[in-house]
Amino acid sequence: MKTENIKFIQGNEACVEGALYAGLDFFAGYPITPSTEIAELLSSRLPQKGGKFIQMEDEIASMSAIIGASLTGSKVMTATSGPGFSLMQEALGYAIMTEIPCVIVNVQRGGPSTGIPTHVSQGDVNQTRWGTHGDHAIVALTASNHQDVFETTVEAFNISETYRTPVVLLYDEVVGHMRERLRVPEEGELALVDRLRTSVSEGVDYHPYLPREDGRLPMSDFGGVHRYNVTGLFHDMWGFPSDNPKVVHGLLRHLVDKIQNNVNQMARFKEFYLKDAECILISYGSSARSARHVVEYLRPRGERIGLLELQTLWPFPHDIVNEKCANAKYMVVVEMNMGQIMREVKRAVKNPERVFLANRIDGVFIAPRDIRDILRIIQGKGV
Amino acid sequence: MAIKDYIRERFFPHIWCPGCGHGTVLNSLLRTVSQMGMSRNEIVMVSGIGCSSRISGYVDFHTLHTLHGRALAFATGVKLSRPELNLIVPMGDGDALAIGGNHFIHAARRNIGLTAIVMNNCIYGMTGGQYSPLSGHGTLATTAPFTNIDYAFDTVELATAAGATFVARSTTYHVQQLAKILKQAILHEGFSVVEILTQCPTYFGRKNRLGSAADMMEHFKDNTTPIGSKAKKENPDLIERGIFIQKEKPEYCSEYDKIIERAMKGN
Numbered sequence: 001m002k003t004e005n006i007k008f009i010q011g012n013e014a015c016v017e018g019a020l021y022a023g024l025d026f027f028a029g030y031p032i033t034p035s036t037e038i039a040e041l042l043s044s045r046l047p048q049k050g051g052k053f054i055q056m057e058d059e060i061a062s063m064s065a066i067i068g069a070s071l072t073g074s075k076v077m078t079a080t081s082g083p084g085f086s087l088m089q090e091a092l093g094y095a096i097m098t099e100i101p102c103v104i105v106n107v108q109r110g111g112p113s114t115g116i117p118t119h120v121s122q123g124d125v126n127q128t129r130w131g132t133h134g135d136h137a138i139v140a141l142t143a144s145n146h147q148d149v150f151e152t153t154v155e156a157f158n159i160s161e162t163y164r165t166p167v168v169l170l171y172d173e174v175v176g177h178m179r180e181r182l183r184v185p186e187e188g189e190l191a192l193v194d195r196l197r198t199s200v201s202e203g204v205d206y207h208p209y210l211p212r213e214d215g216r217l218p219m220s221d222f223g224g225v226h227r228y229n230v231t232g233l234f235h236d237m238w239g240f241p242s243d244n245p246k247v248v249h250g251l252l253r254h255l256v257d258k259i260q261n262n263v264n265q266m267a268r269f270k271e272f273y274l275k276d277a278e279c280i281l282i283s284y285g286s287s288a289r290s291a292r293h294v295v296e297y298l299r300p301r302g303e304r305i306g307l308l309e310l311q312t313l314w315p316f317p318h319d320i321v322n323e324k325c326a327n328a329k330y331m332v333v334v335e336m337n338m339g340q341i342m343r344e345v346k347r348a349v350k351n352p353e354r355v356f357l358a359n360r361i362d363g364v365f366i367a368p369r370d371i372r373d374i375l376r377i378i379q380g381k382g383v
Numbered sequence: 384m385a386i387k388d389y390i391r392e393r394f395f396p397h398i399w400c401p402g403c404g405h406g407t408v409l410n411s412l413l414r415t416v417s418q419m420g421m422s423r424n425e426i427v428m429v430s431g432i433g434c435s436s437r438i439s440g441y442v443d444f445h446t447l448h449t450l451h452g453r454a455l456a457f458a459t460g461v462k463l464s465r466p467e468l469n470l471i472v473p474m475g476d477g478d479a480l481a482i483g484g485n486h487f488i489h490a491a492r493r494n495i496g497l498t499a500i501v502m503n504n505c506i507y508g509m510t511g512g513q514y515s516p517l518s519g520h521g522t523l524a525t526t527a528p529f530t531n532i533d534y535a536f537d538t539v540e541l542a543t544a545a546g547a548t549f550v551a552r553s554t555t556y557h558v559q560q561l562a563k564i565l566k567q568a569i570l571h572e573g574f575s576v577v578e579i580l581t582q583c584p585t586y587f588g589r590k591n592r593l594g595s596a597a598d599m600m601e602h603f604k605d606n607t608t609p610i611g612s613k614a615k616k617e618n619p620d621l622i623e624r625g626i627f628i629q630k631e632k633p634e635y636c637s638e639y640d641k642i643i644e645r646a647m648k649g650n
Contacts, residue, residue, distance in 0.1 A: 025464070026460070026463070026464050028459075028460060044646065047639075047642050047643040047645075047646035047647070048646045048647060050643055050647070052463050052464060052639065054459070054460075054463055054639075056456065056459070056489070057456075057485050057486065057489040058485065060453065060456065061453070061456035061459070061485075061486055061489070062456075064449065064450070064453045064456035064457045064459075064460065064486075065456050065457065065459050065460030065463070066460055067457060067460060068429070068447065068456075068457040068458060068459065068460025068461040068462075068464070069460035069461065069463065069464035070460075071447065071461060072461055072464040072465040072468075073464075074464045076460075090450055090453075091450060091453065094449065094450055222427055222445040222447070222461060222465070222468070223424065223425070223427070223445065223465050223467070223468045224424070225424060227423055227424065227443055227444055227445050227446070228445070228446075229439070229440060229446045229447075229448065230446070230447045230448065231440075231448035232448070232449065232450060233448070240394070240440065241440065241448075
């Protein structure tokens with residue numbers, strides 16, 4: 001193992017390393033705690049490889065700029081936190097509607113509003129799902145350690161290119177600012193999905209919004225030989241506005257189905273001691289670290305407890321969660337919000353009354369002791 | 384190429400009202416592009432939302448119909464990613480200077496090589512005649528039924544103060560001048576702004592009793608004057624037309640190329 005590939009860095013830096021590994025060419029952003037390190041690092045790393053970094057006037061503009069850049073063939077990303085993510089919802093919907101690949105990092109802090117900027121939260125899970133208006137689908141990934149931050153970042157770019165969709169990386173302040181070891185994989189070690197470009201030659205009618213048989217939509221770079229229209233209005237296969245009910249219905253179904261029909265392909269998760277577990281902790285992001293600690297602590301003490309760590313939050317893998325929890329007596333969702341993923345777990349399992357919540361919502365990282373204390377209450381062992 | 388080769392003919396007739404000035408702007412722009420012999424593949428038109436922004440649907444360029452007010456931000460991404468492309472960004476007055484005001488001043492400040500065209504008809508037409516930041520004090524609109532107490536921006540002064548390196552104004556009456564200005568704006572290395580006074584007989588004209596489309600164009604003729612003219616000295620209320628600012632200053636993308644050079648050298 002090459003020692004130069006070993007780094008001791010922040011999660012935000014691991015995200016940058018993953019993005020560059022995935023082939024990031026263009027970043028537009030606006031400073032915001034606790035994601036700023038991503039912009040700072042990319043302002044030096046991107047031009048070093050001939051890429052572009054721009055600090056825009058706000059997050060609305062940042063999101064708009066990456067969409068524009070993506071249309072020219074660049075792999076693009078922006079990074080922000082709650083308040084900035086709120087501002088990005090408008091253009092996030094545009095990227096969904098126009099099917100433009102892009103990656104949005106939200107290093108979560110406490111909200112609502114300005115909230116608690118330097119402290120951890122996982123309160124933006126449902127905003128990610130439903131923040132922009134109208135029916136739509138979204139992809140959101142998360143991770144609890146730097147190796148996984150790296151890999152989910154690469155995966156975000158891959159999903160984004162494969163399905164022509166924005167992908168949100170929903171990290172949190174603890175993962176973003178914590179320092180730990182990262183081994184940067186060798187070139188070729190992780191698969192990369194490149195932009196699928198059309199093979200239609202010049203002069204032949206190109207349909208930017210006509211899916212191939214496999215459902216993928218080959219793109220043509222702006223500035224290339226195919227001139228077409230991109231609009232946030234409902235549009236036909238050439239990209240021109242249409243209010244034909246069949247076109248409207250067809251496009252909306254396509255936008256939702258292309259994600260929802262591939263929920264299992266996109267589902268990333270890790271499982272620990274699930275096989276005989278009576279109690280399953282379900283967690284994600286930094287809170288999954290504490291949940292893992294609890295499991296490792298209680299197992300040798302005779303408790304049949306396991307952990308399901310989710311890395312894909314949206315589309316939520318209902319069937320997989322149901323299957324993994326089928327033999328458990330009860331489930332405890334560990335998260336730092338008021339039960340946003342707990343709600344999905346309740347919708348997924350056959351015994352929703354056996355789903356409990358172990359959370360903290362005070363800006364303090366949920367510790368193993370917090371989870372154990374709640375477990376004792378759930379188990380009727382007293383406070 | 385002939386002008387017709389630059390349009391998407393199947394979408395005509397256009398959606399603009401009879402008498403609307405936006406068709407004249409389109410005509411002028413296409414004549415300019417045709418006269419300059421530009422290739423369709425090298426032009427990206429980015430527009431926002433509103434009557435003006437529908438212009439991008441009619442031209443056979445790479446066209447990006449974006450969000451209300453955000454056209455310049457999208458265009459900034461396209462341009463910085465592919466600086467060799469020519470970016471033309473037509474916007475309405477509300478689009479460019481109300482909801483898009485922040486993007487407008489920052490694009491100007493960066494001096495990024497985009498051609499911003501503000502099609503100023505003094506009103507929100509698409510939504511039915513509400514007052515815009517360019518309607519002006521004392522005008523009437525569907526949201527100013529008594530009178531408008533908002534003062535207007537002067538687009539030229541705003542663009543100049545924000546750092547635009549090419550700033551001009553013309554009207555739909557002065558199509559010859561307009562075409563010449565548009566040509567220089569497109570050729571300009573840096574952020575160029577062209578404000579075009581264009582008539583909205585349906586809403587602004589009707590609400591403010593300005594008569595027919597032809598009357599409104601006559602009004603442009605009678606109430607504007609070349610920059611620094613004798614008439615302006617005699618009547619300060621006249622609106623000046625022409626090129627106000629045209630100066631050289633390093634363009635943003637070429638400045639960024641120097642950053643790349645430095646970064647690659649390691650300093």
